[in-house]
Amino acid sequence: MSKAHRGSGIRKTPNSGRGTCPICKRTGIKLLYEQTVEGTKVNVCKTCDATIKNAAAKAAKSAKAAVAPAPAAE
Numbered sequence: 597m598s599k600a601h602r603g604s605g606i607r608k609t610p611n612s613g614r615g616t617c618p619i620c621k622r623t624g625i626k627l628l629y630e631q632t633v634e635g636t637k638v639n640v641c642k643t644c645d646a647t648i649k650n651a652a653a654k655a656a657k658s659a660k661a662a663v664a665p666a667p668a669a670e
């Protein structure tokens with residue numbers, strides 16, 4: 597199987613997978629990462645994909661901490 601985000605695999609996609617990122621508005625950037633933004637599936641750039649994933653991980657971590665708070669030391 598070909599690499600999902602580089603090489604001949606993305607040549608088949610429209611405009612070689614390039615376009616304007618709906619989040620950071622950069623043009624001529626590869627949009628190969630599917631993300632759900634405000635309930636809509638969109639393809640975003642690598643940077644925005646990482647940003648979204650980091651924000652989700654951070655939110656999950658803080659939610660977990662809120663459910664089970666660490667015992668306070670006395």
Ligand SMILES: [Zn+2]
Pocket residue numbers: 617618619620621622640641642643644645
């Ligand atoms: Zn972006």
